[in-house]
Amino acid sequence: MLCKDTVRGNILEAAKKRFVHYGYAKTTMAEIASDCSMSPGNLYRYFPGKLDIAEAICTEAGEYSIAKLREVMRRPGRTAKERLRDFLFADMRLTYDQLEFDKQVFEMARVVSSERPQFANRILALNRALMSEILSAGNASTEFVIEDVVFTAEMIQAATMKFRYPQLHSKLPYDRLERELDGVLHLLLNGLDDGGAGREVQVKPVHQSASDELISI
Amino acid sequence: MLCKDTVRGNILEAAKKRFVHYGYAKTTMAEIASDCSMSPGNLYRYFPGKLDIAEAICTEAGEYSIAKLREVMRRPGRTAKERLRDFLFADMRLTYDQLEFDKQVFEMARVVSSERPQFANRILALNRALMSEILSAGNASTEFVIEDVVFTAEMIQAATMKFRYPQLHSKLPYDRLERELDGVLHLLLNGLDDGGAGREVQVKPVHQSASDELISI
DNA sequence: GCGCTGAATGATTTATTGAAGATTCACTCG
DNA sequence: CGAGTGAATCTTCAATAAATCATTCAGCGC
Numbered sequence A, B: 001m002l003c004k005d006t007v008r009g010n011i012l013e014a015a016k017k018r019f020v021h022y023g024y025a026k027t028t029m030a031e032i033a034s035d036c037s038m039s040p041g042n043l044y045r046y047f048p049g050k051l052d053i054a055e056a057i058c059t060e061a062g063e064y065s066i067a068k069l070r071e072v073m074r075r076p077g078r079t080a081k082e083r084l085r086d087f088l089f090a091d092m093r094l095t096y097d098q099l100e101f102d103k104q105v106f107e108m109a110r111v112v113s114s115e116r117p118q119f120a121n122r123i124l125a126l127n128r129a130l131m132s133e134i135l136s137a138g139n140a141s142t143e144f145v146i147e148d149v150v151f152t153a154e155m156i157q158a159a160t161m162k163f164r165y166p167q168l169h170s171k172l173p174y175d176r177l178e179r180e181l182d183g184v185l186h187l188l189l190n191g192l193d194d195g196g197a198g199r200e201v202q203v204k205p206v207h208q209s210a211s212d213e214l215i216s217i
Numbered sequence C: 001g002c003g004c005t006g007a008a009t010g011a012t013t014t015a016t017t018g019a020a021g022a023t024t025c026a027c028t029c030g
Numbered sequence D: 001c002g003a004g005t006g007a008a009t010c011t012t013c014a015a016t017a018a019a020t021c022a023t024t025c026a027g028c029g030c
Helices: A007-022 A029-035 A050-074 A080-100 A103-115 A117-140 A149-159 A174-190 B007-022 B029-035 B050-074 B080-100 B103-115 B117-140 B149-159 B174-190
Strands: none
Touching: A007 A029, A007 A050, A007 A103, A050 A080, A050 A103, A050 A117, A080 A103, A080 A117, A080 A174, A103 A117, A117 A149, A149 A174, A149 B174, A174 B149, A174 B174, B007 B029, B007 B050, B007 B103, B050 B080, B050 B103, B050 B117, B080 B103, B080 B117, B080 B174, B103 B117, B117 B149, B149 B174
């Protein structure tokens, strides 16, 4: 938990401050070392390199998200469908906020994800595990009839990809994203036979045409 | 249709050859002009700039795709569900092939999409229009019961985003993409109540764990 | 040996500048 | 005029040099 008691934790704390304040690229190993009152060389006794420090910080952030999502999942008195909905909305909200309000955090996440592809995959896998739990519970309560829970979790992840790193996949404002996640979720839960994508959440009137999506590639 | 008869068409033909062969960046306006036996300045009587030439070429390609998709939609003796499936698979295949087998085309598409965000949106809108047709037909045959066809098409597009510019959103090989599209489609059509994401298409055995997705950001 | 230092090394980034290329425009020809 | 030219301009790119920085390692005190 980025504990200041250990040398390693100390380094992570110092690096995090710098990365968040000045950005990953603009932070030098010498600065981090200096903040910890040590020499640059000594950092390498605790981390293989700069990127690994960033990865450790991101892992920490990822675990925090997972913990938050676990909380959301534990909310009592909800059906499996509601739980799935809570989960996906909370997930979107968490990453959206993390990335939206801090350019520097966004930069760090992008660097780590692109240089260490396995990192993003680990996070996705953890996420999928939680989703599987929800689906299994839904099976147990006869609310769902899902043969392969793990596979289905994977498919839900594929279908909600747009909402997972919202800022990377579209330039939509948050309320538009909510509206879409709601619509997609309705389809996933009920299929096309059942009234199509009913709009359960009322966000703004019409006006918002799909045409102003503004994808950036 | 990139017709050689008009000056404009001539320019487009010449530019397309160069762009596809040498790439957008490596092609100069002087070269295009020279291929058309005219001076560079004269190109500007027909196009506002280099990017507009590329956009025109991409628009052409987009319209070709739309035409192909229309053909697929017209296949006789298919249910609305089957038609929707045909459509989405054909769409994925078309863009996948277009981008996979030609680095230069990929470059051109990326440049145009990023410099002219509205371009990608126009293509998406056309696509959505076709999907709406399928959904409406499904309503007419009582196969679907969809209140707002346009909205639902939008949601399907959101849920299948991962498969629309496959190479941009994941590094999955084509058979993995097919497997996922199949799973997502099953969810969209039938919802979670119905056996979850059944695997209707058998692509390879297990082995393929979701963990080797390798997203690149 | 263990924890650490800090100068040495080599890679990467940044600045600079000359060349190349996109775009413009005053002008020509029919 | 309408179609087209090509030199002039202004932007962008590429190559090089300079500086910075990540990483290494020989060595120091405990």
